[in-house]
Amino acid sequence: NAGVMQNPRHLVRRRGQEARLRCSPMKGHSHVYWYRQLPEEGLKFMVYLQKENIIDESGMPKERFSAEFPKEGPSILRIQQVVRGDSAAYFCASSPRQGVYEQYFGPGTRLTVT
Amino acid sequence: DQQVKQNSPSLSVQEGRISILNCDYTNSMFDYFLWYKKYPAEGPTFLISISSIKDKNEDGRFTVFLNKSAKHLSLHIVPSQPGDSAVYFCAASGGANNLFFGTGTRLTVIP
Numbered sequence: 001n002a003g004v005m006q007n008p009r010h011l012v013r014r015r016g017q018e019a020r021l022r023c024s025p026m027k028g029h030s031h032v033y034w035y036r037q038l039p040e041e042g043l044k045f046m047v048y049l050q051k052e053n054i055i056d057e058s059g060m061p062k063e064r065f066s067a068e069f070p071k072e073g074p075s076i077l078r079i080q081q082v083v084r085g086d087s088a089a090y091f092c093a094s095s096p097r098q099g100v101y102e103q104y105f106g107p108g109t110r111l112t113v114t
Numbered sequence: 115d116q117q118v119k120q121n122s123p124s125l126s127v128q129e130g131r132i133s134i135l136n137c138d139y140t141n142s143m144f145d146y147f148l149w150y151k152k153y154p155a156e157g158p159t160f161l162i163s164i165s166s167i168k169d170k171n172e173d174g175r176f177t178v179f180l181n182k183s184a185k186h187l188s189l190h191i192v193p194s195q196p197g198d199s200a201v202y203f204c205a206a207s208g209g210a211n212n213l214f215f216g217t218g219t220r221l222t223v224i225p
Contacts, residue, residue, distance in 0.1 A: 004157070033212065042118070042203060043158070045212035056211045091157050102148070103213065105157030 002027065004094050004106035005074075012112045019079040019086070021109045025094030032075045033093040033103055034067060043091060049075060050098075082113045117141045118206050120216035128224050133191040135219050137204030140185065144206040148213065149178060149189045152201045161202075162189070194223045 005024040013019050025032050030051050035043040045059040049069035060067070064082075069075040079086055089110050093103035119138045127133045135149075145166040150158035164171040164178045164187070171178050177190045191198055204216040 006157075035213075035215075040217070042116075042120075042215035042217040043205075043213075044215070048211040059212065093157075098211070102160045102163065104160065105150075107155065107157045 004029075004092055004104055006090075006092050006106035006109050008109060009107060010110050010112070012114060013082050014114055015083055016081050019082050019111055021077040021079075021090050021092075021111070022074040023077070023092030023094075023106060024074040025092075026096075026104055029094035029096050029104070031095045031098060032069050033095075034075075034077050035091045035093065037089045037091065037108075039088075046077070079111075082111075084113050087111055087113045116217070117144075118204055118214045118216040120202075120204055120219050122219050123217070124220040124222070126222045126224060127194045129196055130193045133189075133194045133198065133221055133223070135189040135191075135202050135204075135221065137187050137189075137216055138185055139187075139206050139214075141206070141208060141214075142185070143208035144214075145209060146207045147178070147180060147187050148205045148207075149176075150203045150205060150215075151198075152203060152218070158203055191221075194221075196223045196225050199223050 032049045034046040037043045047060050047067045048056040064080045066078045089108045091108045093105045095103045148163040149161040152158045162173050162176045180187045201218045201220050203218045205213040
């Protein structure tokens, strides 16, 4: 049973470009969470999605950030017009049911904005 | 506003001895707590959890203690092994959909 998959593992973007981060949850998991970790900080919640639905986006910046989890395919975190402050590690987690319990994390995507 | 705090950024322990990692929280609505372990370039891996109705949970070498009145929890690792060297994150939830993480403690177990 493969774990949570994220790609790319490393992504370099120039300021103003778009970044697309992908997350495939564990088999049988329909709940996906995105977290961001800035340097020297803990992980901070961004958004929680179920298939085709955004359940909680209270941690998402109001502009430039969006997320989706389509019926088919991976969950996508999209950052438009990236700025240097977006440089961080972005982690995706999945769980088999609602509620935090044990969330299983992917290896993360390290985004660098130059 | 950091609702979960790990005030020790690092800890060094001799192999075979006990490692004690501490975590404090400020939100009295938190009712479920977890510890994650993280190696460089990997995602956090779930270690152990505890519900607020308990004050202790044990799993092999790992024990988590919860003191609700002090809003404090700790992770004990006995005996510590070199493979335990990693960053340990404390996390908490109040019934919502997300976890609140501390800033982590880097544990180094010296052979």
